[in-house]
Amino acid sequence: MGRPPVRQGGTLRLVTPASDGAAFATQGLTKTYGAGPAAVHALRGVDLDVPRGEMVVLLGPSGSGKSTLLNILGGLDRATAGSARFRGAELTTMSDAALTRYRRHHVGFVFQFYNLMPSLTARENVELVTEIADDPLDPAEALALVGLESRLDHFPAQLSGGEQQRVAIARAVAKRPEVLFCDEPTGALDSTTGRAVLRVLQDVNRETGATVMIVTHAAATAAMAHRVIHFADGRIREVAVNAAPAPAETIEW
Amino acid sequence: MNGARRDFRIAGLVEAPEFLFSAPPGELMPDDSRFAVIWMNHSALAAAYDMDGAFNEALLSLTRGAETQAVLRAADRILEPYGGLGAYGLKDQISNRFITEEIAGLVVTSRVVPPVFLAVAAFLLNIVVSRMIRAEREQIGLLKAFGYTSFEVGLHYFKFIMAIAVGGAMLGCLFGVIGGRSLATVYQIYYKFPFLVFRVDPAAFVTGVAASVLAAAAGGILVLRGVFTLTPAVAMRAAAPADYSRAAAMGGILRTLLDQPSRMVLRRIAREPLRTLLAVIGIAAGMAISVAMVNVTAAFDITVERNFTLVDRSDVTLAFIEPLPDRVIHDLRRIAGVIEVEPFRSVPAVLRNGPQSYRGGISGLVAEPRLNRAVGADLAPLPIREDGVLLGSALAELLGVAPGDRLEIEVREGRRPVIEVTVAGVAETLIGSPAYMRIEALNRALKEPGRVSGAWLRIDAAQSGEIFRKLRGMPAVAGVTVATEARAALEKVMDSGAGAVRYLMTAIAAVITFGIVYNSARIAFAERARDLASLRAIGFTRAEAAFVLLGELAVIILLALPIGAVLGYFMGEAVSAGFSTDLYRVPALFVPEGYGAAAAAVLLAGMVSGWLVKRDVDRLDLVATLKARE
Numbered sequence: 097m098g099r100p101p102v103r104q105g106g107t108l109r110l111v112t113p114a115s116d117g118a119a120f121a122t123q124g125l126t127k128t129y130g131a132g133p134a135a136v137h138a139l140r141g142v143d144l145d146v147p148r149g150e151m152v153v154l155l156g157p158s159g160s161g162k163s164t165l166l167n168i169l170g171g172l173d174r175a176t177a178g179s180a181r182f183r184g185a186e187l188t189t190m191s192d193a194a195l196t197r198y199r200r201h202h203v204g205f206v207f208q209f210y211n212l213m214p215s216l217t218a219r220e221n222v223e224l225v226t227e228i229a230d231d232p233l234d235p236a237e238a239l240a241l242v243g244l245e246s247r248l249d250h251f252p253a254q255l256s257g258g259e260q261q262r263v264a265i266a267r268a269v270a271k272r273p274e275v276l277f278c279d280e281p282t283g284a285l286d287s288t289t290g291r292a293v294l295r296v297l298q299d300v301n302r303e304t305g306a307t308v309m310i311v312t313h314a315a316a317t318a319a320m321a322h323r324v325i326h327f328a329d330g331r332i333r334e335v336a337v338n339a340a341p342a343p344a345e346t347i348e349w
Numbered sequence: 350m351n352g353a354r355r356d357f358r359i360a361g362l363v364e365a366p367e368f369l370f371s372a373p374p375g376e377l378m379p380d381d382s383r384f385a386v387i388w389m390n391h392s393a394l395a396a397a398y399d400m401d402g403a404f405n406e407a408l409l410s411l412t413r414g415a416e417t418q419a420v421l422r423a424a425d426r427i428l429e430p431y432g433g434l435g436a437y438g439l440k441d442q443i444s445n446r447f448i449t450e451e452i453a454g455l456v457v458t459s460r461v462v463p464p465v466f467l468a469v470a471a472f473l474l475n476i477v478v479s480r481m482i483r484a485e486r487e488q489i490g491l492l493k494a495f496g497y498t499s500f501e502v503g504l505h506y507f508k509f510i511m512a513i514a515v516g517g518a519m520l521g522c523l524f525g526v527i528g529g530r531s532l533a534t535v536y537q538i539y540y541k542f543p544f545l546v547f548r549v550d551p552a553a554f555v556t557g558v559a560a561s562v563l564a565a566a567a568g569g570i571l572v573l574r575g576v577f578t579l580t581p582a583v584a585m586r587a588a589a590p591a592d593y594s595r596a597a598a599m600g601g602i603l604r605t606l607l608d609q610p611s612r613m614v615l616r617r618i619a620r621e622p623l624r625t626l627l628a629v630i631g632i633a634a635g636m637a638i639s640v641a642m643v644n645v646t647a648a649f650d651i652t653v654e655r656n657f658t659l660v661d662r663s664d665v666t667l668a669f670i671e672p673l674p675d676r677v678i679h680d681l682r683r684i685a686g687v688i689e690v691e692p693f694r695s696v697p698a699v700l701r702n703g704p705q706s707y708r709g710g711i712s713g714l715v716a717e718p719r720l721n722r723a724v725g726a727d728l729a730p731l732p733i734r735e736d737g738v739l740l741g742s743a744l745a746e747l748l749g750v751a752p753g754d755r756l757e758i759e760v761r762e763g764r765r766p767v768i769e770v771t772v773a774g775v776a777e778t779l780i781g782s783p784a785y786m787r788i789e790a791l792n793r794a795l796k797e798p799g800r801v802s803g804a805w806l807r808i809d810a811a812q813s814g815e816i817f818r819k820l821r822g823m824p825a826v827a828g829v830t831v832a833t834e835a836r837a838a839l840e841k842v843m844d845s846g847a848g849a850v851r852y853l854m855t856a857i858a859a860v861i862t863f864g865i866v867y868n869s870a871r872i873a874f875a876e877r878a879r880d881l882a883s884l885r886a887i888g889f890t891r892a893e894a895a896f897v898l899l900g901e902l903a904v905i906i907l908l909a910l911p912i913g914a915v916l917g918y919f920m921g922e923a924v925s926a927g928f929s930t931d932l933y934r935v936p937a938l939f940v941p942e943g944y945g946a947a948a949a950a951v952l953l954a955g956m957v958s959g960w961l962v963k964r965d966v967d968r969l970d971l972v973a974t975l976k977a978r979e
């Protein structure tokens with residue numbers, strides 16, 4: 097099934113019907129850095145199914161391969177072997193241009209270090225994405241979602257870390273992505289601010305139906321997830337399904 | 350010789366300093382194919398001319414501290430009764446003058462070009478090192494936190510700068526030796542120096558290395574301030590996002606018109622206007638040098654072209670051994686294949702206006718010359734008036750006279766009359782510094798009616814071989830100058846020596862332009878790699894990400910183009926004036942092609958630089974770049 101999906105009307109033509117319910121499905125996903133005895137095995141065969149619309153939290157020790165998995169699923173990096181499909185479309189064999197379209201039309205990212213454009217205001221940072229999206233939110237509305245309606249015209253240098261991270265979330269959700277990847281979104285934040293950010297992510301998941309995947313070291317975050325994936329040494333050690341996710345506000349840091 | 354053909358055995362080949370630059374009589378440019386100086390035993394020559402004990406040139410050497418002008422006047426007084434043509438000092442000796450001017454030109458070049466180069470290099474080094482210090486602020490902070498002093502950390506960067514400077518200086522020494530050797534060869538051939546020793550002067554290397562190291566130190570030390578002001582605490586924190594709030598206006602006004610990538614480009618330019626300005630000026634300066642050099646090159650060509658199509662339209666110039674009666678013109682007309690003959694009278698003369706004087710000559714022309722004309726500023730031919738003298742513009746300037754002014758002319762031939770004439774007009778001159786009078790008026794002043802010194806001919810090209818043979822066989826003819834040969838000789842002179850400097854300058858302009866354009870692109874990329882990776886991660890294509898980077902370069906280049914054009918115009922004027930002498934004038938011209946070519950070169954530099962960094966944008970490792978804190 098190595099055929100790359102073809103762009104059609106700004107989205108990916110999906111190889112299998114979108115109704116199968118899985119946002120992501122991976123089989124034997126492997127990532128190896130280097131070769132020979134010095135090779136680092138970041139992923140050692142990951143088999144995973146993520147249903148659509150779920151809030152997923154990835155936990156695991158440092159160096160266990162969480163970021164690597166997220167980067168491959170987000171179309172930022174390529175696997176060494178195995179398969180990773182987004183709604184049936186094979187990501188591992190996609191061309192660079194197709195991966196760019198995938199990121200552009202389907203994926204939102206929230207990075208640990210925010211990665212805002214310092215030369216653009218909060219509103220303009222969001223517009224950066226809405227300008228190239230098919231059916232975006234109004235930028236001001238997206239910023240209101242994260243509680244920054246009064247800081248529209250401030251530059252990143254004029255915002256606190258938590259505020260910058262919320263702008264990054266507004267930027268990621270403004271395109272109404274089908275999946276939202278967050279790699280340690282609260283890593284640089286204090287507990288109150290971190291909780292507020294998680295709250296926003298939970299709202300986005302509930303209101304837009306986006307699949308949200310969060311990598312974190314804060315094990316308590318697991319309480320708010322539908323599904324918790326425990327990583328160890330490049331493999332999935334355990335997957336826990338949470339029937340009743342807790343609201344973000346109740347999370348004990 | 351003396352009207353008869355004689356055979357000689359060549360005893361040897363020699364060089365003499367007074368003939369290093371030797372032009373045929375009445376001409377300005379050397380042409381070895383037609384003119385040479387022959388040394389002979391004085392008594393043999395006297396016998397050949399049947400003039401025992403006669404001499405027509407004497408060289409004087411003066412005691413130290415002697416007053417040259419007084420000696421010249423005294424010599425003129427003594428020789429006056431014998432028809433002396435006037436004594437002149439070493440500085441007016443033609444070979445000496447050419448070579449002195451050439452050396453002066455080299456000195457100017459060596460004082461102007463290296464500082465420009467070093468300033469550009471220092472500017473580029475400054476940018477590179479400041480970028481490096483910003484990128485390594487965490488390491489700097491860490492070292493300071495460990496207890497290293499600012500001085501020790503600064504010294505580390507200073508050593509780095511010195512390594513670059515010393516490395517560059519060593520390469521420069523090597524290129525200097527290679528370049529110096531080849532330049533010496535060029536000069537040796539051009540001036541026919543018997544030998545020219547390229548001496549490796551240690552002082553030159555010391556100066557060169559010291560200047561390079563100082564320039565690098567100046568460029569680098571400004572940045573090292575940054576190392577000293579960094580406190581460990583600040584350095585250990587991730588850099589806060591660059592503050593663009595002061596550049597907010599840029600793009601705010603155009604709220605609805607601009608997309609975000611364009612706004613990013615404009616804000617970045619507005620945030621560091623000084624750096625943008627320096628880059629713009631640097632590129633504009635490089636372009637200006639190109640414009641000036643292309644213009645001057647074109648002006649050299651136009652000078653030659655105009656001279657041989659508008660001014661001198663003859664095919665052949667004949668010079669007689671001595672003035673002949675004008676019936677010789679009728680004899681010339683009768684030669685088969687000769688279409689047109691125009692006589693001229695030329696005499697050496699000193700032109701004076703008060704203290705200003707010029708040692709040159711007067712050309713007597715017919716009323717409406719057709720083969721060798723004077724042209725006005727509009728390049729239309731000027732008639733030669735009966736009642737005045739028409740001066741070349743360079744000469745009029747030199748003497749400080751305008752039409753209507755009176756001029757004293759001291760003729761240095763025949764009866765040597767001193768006449769006073771009115772300046773009837775000023776002619777546009779390209780080559781030489783002529784003064785024209787009506788031939789009849791000149792002969793009248795000389796009291797030698799109906800005499801001609803030579804003639805210009807227009808001939809049928811098909812019969813040229815036969816005609817040249819006939820003319821060269823005429824005993825009264827001292828020289829036959831063929832226009833095409835003279836033109837080739839002139840082109841050669843303009844293309845070598847001083848003229849060749851323009852090629853060097855063009856190469857320098859190209860290096861400066863490319864260096865600054867490429868450096869701007871590189872630095873922009875280094876500073877924005879993270880932003881570009883973020884853009885790529887959120888779904889911007891390679892081309893869209895590259896736009897943010899290259900848009901800035903494009904704006905800088907577009908700003909530089911008009912500034913470079915204007916600077917180039919003035920620089921072209923200055924360079925033309927610098928190249929112009931009283932032997933030839935390089936007109937300051939507006940050559941659209943010059944601007945086009947220079948602009949194209951800048952754009953090409955932009956495109957090549959853009960392409961080089963675009964490759965890096967394409968190769969950007971998203972994961973690695975995003976993982977880095979800053």
Ligand SMILES: Nc1ncnc2c1ncn2[C@@H]1O[C@H](COP(=O)(O)OP(=O)(O)OP(=O)(O)O)[C@@H](O)[C@H]1O
Nearest residue numbers: 129136137138156157158159160161162163164165
């Ligand atoms: N470019 C690389 N070259 C070599 N090894 C790498 C590279 N990137 C990651 N690794 C290795 O791959 C493994 C997984 O890295 P990854 O970043 O996915 O870990 P992680 O689970 O996100 O850790 P953390 O919680 O510390 O962020 C680690 O052992 C790491 O050293």
Ligand SMILES: [Mg+2]
Nearest residue numbers: 162163164279
């Ligand atoms: Mg990680």
